[in-house]
Amino acid sequence: MALITKIREKSGVAAAAIAISLILFLVGGDIFQGRSSFFGGSSDVVGEIGGENIKFQDFQKKVEELSQNYTQQAGRGPGEQELAQMREQVWNQYIMDLAYGKEYESLGLSVTPKELVDMVQGENIHPSVRQQFTNPQTGQFDKNYVIQFLKNFKTMPVAQQQAWANFEKSLSQDRLRSKYENLLRMSTYTTNAEAQKEYTAQTAKVDVRYLYVPFYSVADSTIKVSDSQLEEYLNSHKDLFKGQNTRSLQYVTFPVIPSKADTASFYNDIKRLAKELAVTKNDSAFAMMNSDVKTPYYATLAEIPEAVKGQLSSMVVGGIYGPFKNGLSYSIYKYGGVQKDSLYTVRASHILINADKNAPDSVKAAARKRAEGILAQIKGGASFEAMAQQFGSDGTAQQGGDLGYFKNNGGMVKPFENAVFGYSGTGLLPGLVETDFGYHVVKVTEAKTNTRYKLAAVNRTIAPSQSTMDDVLRKADAFASANDTKDKFEAALKKDKSLLMLRADRIQEGATGVNNLQNARDIVRWAFNNDTKIGAVSEVFQNDNQYIVALETGATSKDVVKVDDFRDELTARVRGDLKAEQITKKLGGISGTLEQMAQKYGAGALVETVNDLTLAQGVLTSAGADPTALGKAFGLKVGQKSKPFKGEAGVFVMETTKSTPAPAIADLTIYKNSAKMMAAQRTSFYINEAIKENAKVVDNRAKFY
Incomplete structure (x- = not known):
């Protein structure tokens, strides 16, 4: 299956389709030798792509077709991991058809039958075909194996013929995506100004001395942060705090021990x-x-x-x-x-x-x-x-x-x-x-x-015997029945210290596990069920050799962001701003050299020197990588001292002692190519994100599986 891993790494969404096609096609053996309660709510829409609803019945039918093909070739039904891969393939196929397909159509992109033949048995063999049809004796691709396979194609089982057809379709889609990405990749360019900026960032240098007062030098207990301040910060920095659908739980485990x-x-x-x-x-x-x-x-x-x-x-x-x-x-x-x-x-x-x-x-x-x-x-x-x-x-x-x-x-x-x-x-x-x-x-x-x-x-x-399992189940069931509210649940935990209680915070909607509990989709589905409210106590779940009773303690929404969703992070940021105000005010009333200012400020103030700083890789001694301080260092004239300013984790007073401009250079080709290559490497990811955003993809699969 190393082939499948490589394909996934190379081609994103299209690769997933090829990967699963290969699973279904190859699982029976050597191809050229012929061996061959879903619902979380009332809706039946499993997702929406490009304004089109995907009905659960249609989605599940495609998954079942893949499952049946797999069973026919493997001689066994797919496991949960394989089913998850099949659902992912079906979902990605919908994205290819409904989101990418519209882009291809608008540009007139297609893969002709002649191109497909070329990919399978021509001069430009697709890597997936090349790796599969490799001679085991020589380790080299052998086109004769492909030809032999295709000659015997019509005599093969129908399921294997269908699997090959799906595989060829995946090859075409991979080629379409490559064409599309190459069009966009070739439309990008790097200007001389951008190349010059990259060159300057790597070669221009400064030496600096600075006074640094880190935030941690001021005790947190001395800075009081109010809810109104947190609310104000959240409202003014909404772009930094994106909402997510998550749930938080407390749960009690009842282990089944022999x-x-x-x-x-x-x-x-x-x-x-x-x-x-x-x-x-x-x-x-x-x-x-x-x-x-x-x-x-x-x-x-x-x-x-x-x-x-x-x-x-x-x-x-x-x-x-x-x-x-x-x-x-x-x-x-x-x-x-x-x-x-x-x-x-x-x-x-x-x-x-x-x-x-x-x-x-x-x-x-x-x-x-x-x-x-x-x-x-x-x-x-x-x-x-x-x-x-x-x-x-x-x-x-x-x-x-x-x-x-x-x-x-x-x-x-x-x-x-x-x-x-x-x-x-x-x-x-x-x-x-x-x-x-x-x-x-x-x-x-x-x-x-x-x-x-x-x-x-x-x-x-x-x-454990069935009798032992039944005894533990009765104990777990009695706990769930007797403690069906938040207050009762928590009181029972305080009363019985033998009960093992664990917490799970910010569980994602598509999670398959909860902490170290594997295959815990039933618990996650319960937590996200529309009928499950904060304070609800679950029925008994079985997970391996233990029974679980859960209490829902929190919920966040991607549509409504509240202070409590990011309280710790917001508190740290607001507290940092308040510390910066306090430190800056104190430093603002002090004059003299950096050493004199540090002495007058008192405990916590550091004076440090760093030489040969560059914009590309500038790191300060105690403050580490601080872009604000780095920019200030390059913006000051030699001998000039800045006013106190807030950095990432403290307050600075910066003084530039030496500046070495980037030497003149006649040829920026190396830097232009480097910037262009970095942009090209990001193209595939950005294209995928842009297409999904443009198609307004809504994924509700977690409510069904």
């Missing part, structure tokens, strides 16, 4: 299974049929739990071992001996010092010298793991360089694989290993082996 009787019954079951496993002839099939978690019959050392590894040397063929505990799961093993594999397995750690293969020789030499220095320190007694955390340049650094287990099957680049599997035993490799990624300091932590162990494992998890 009882003593459940545990005793489980142990009896494990003992019975151990006896039956000991005498069964087909132990692998027995283990498979009686396990909650399936494990391989032939296991490498890497696949065997640590608790079992320690007993391998004393195991005898036909012996029963265990149970071994792993969380709530227990395993019993029947040992069947060993078998030699054609591949070896090893475990190793490394410290990578990056040096790209195309880097200049001087860069490579510096990287090698650094890696040799690290190797020497480890040989001298330094901790490999500590050195990996300090100097490692890839994702393994935080794990002390641990790469885990891997086989000699090409999973690692060849020079690295040869070095590790060519080493006997464990320990630090004496020399560096050079690859296209750079230089590796390597330590083999578990020696290579091609031994596989025959272990028939019965893995069982202690689970």
